Amino acid sequence: MKILVLKSSGNKKGSSNMLADEFIRGATENGHEIVEFDVFRANIRPCIGCGRCGMNGPCVQKDDYETTLKGLIKGTDMIVFVMPVYYFNWPAQLKTVVDRFYSYNDELTSMKKKTALISAAWDSSDTVFAVVEAFYRQLCDYVAFQDQGTVLGKGCGTPDMTRESPFMGKAYELGKSV
Numbered sequence: 235m236k237i238l239v240l241k242s243s244g245n246k247k248g249s250s251n252m253l254a255d256e257f258i259r260g261a262t263e264n265g266h267e268i269v270e271f272d273v274f275r276a277n278i279r280p281c282i283g284c285g286r287c288g289m290n291g292p293c294v295q296k297d298d299y300e301t302t303l304k305g306l307i308k309g310t311d312m313i314v315f316v317m318p319v320y321y322f323n324w325p326a327q328l329k330t331v332v333d334r335f336y337s338y339n340d341e342l343t344s345m346k347k348k349t350a351l352i353s354a355a356w357d358s359s360d361t362v363f364a365v366v367e368a369f370y371r372q373l374c375d376y377v378a379f380q381d382q383g384t385v386l387g388k389g390c391g392t393p394d395m396t397r398e399s400p401f402m403g404k405a406y407e408l409g410k411s412v
């Protein structure tokens with residue numbers, strides 16, 4: 235299947251992307267086709283809430299979302315959301331991508347895409363991903379995403395911490411499992 239990996243960190247070789255690359259390694263070994271898209275470096279504007287799309291039409295903003303990413307999302311079988319934790323939540327760049335689902339919300343819902351969540355946080359407390367995961371689960375419920383698994387890398391604050399963590403292996407295993 236086609237798998238779209240949405241990376242969202244400013245750190246190209248940072249912790250969340252390291253975990254994503256392990257997922258990609260496993261999924262590639264299984265014969266899946268991977269498309270990577272760097273949300274952080276794309277020109278994607280926030281939804282302006284104008285309602286001109288009527289939740290079912292083109293967005294008035296002709297940026298990288300409308301011209302490129304929307305087509306990639308529609309054409310993929312699975313989306314992997316990759317992110318650092320920012321103040322207990324999704325980073326703004328990736329949340330902006332979700333907000334832009336608005337212009338084709340019903341169409342996207344009807345597609346029942348497979349999804350996964352990969353995240354890195356500095357803290358190793360059990361609650362550090364509470365909001366990140368709650369939003370993901372609510373989103374899956376709302377737009378009929380079929381969750382295939384999560385890798386919640388607590389204690390993954392730097393590349394060195396992440397390399398030594400058990401989450402590299404977990405990300406690889408998730409890639410092998412899809």
Ligand SMILES: Cc1cc2nc3c(=O)[nH]c(=O)nc-3n(C[C@H](O)[C@H](O)[C@H](O)COP(=O)(O)O)c2cc1C
Pocket residue numbers: 243244245247248249250251317318319320321322323354355356357358362390391392393
């Ligand atoms: C703006 C900002 C907010 C952050 N907020 C949190 C947080 O709430 N909890 C946490 O554990 N780490 C937090 N961190 C640390 C990062 O999540 C952590 O270092 C992560 O490994 C960075 O991933 P990256 O290398 O993929 O960018 C924050 C970092 C930044 C820059």
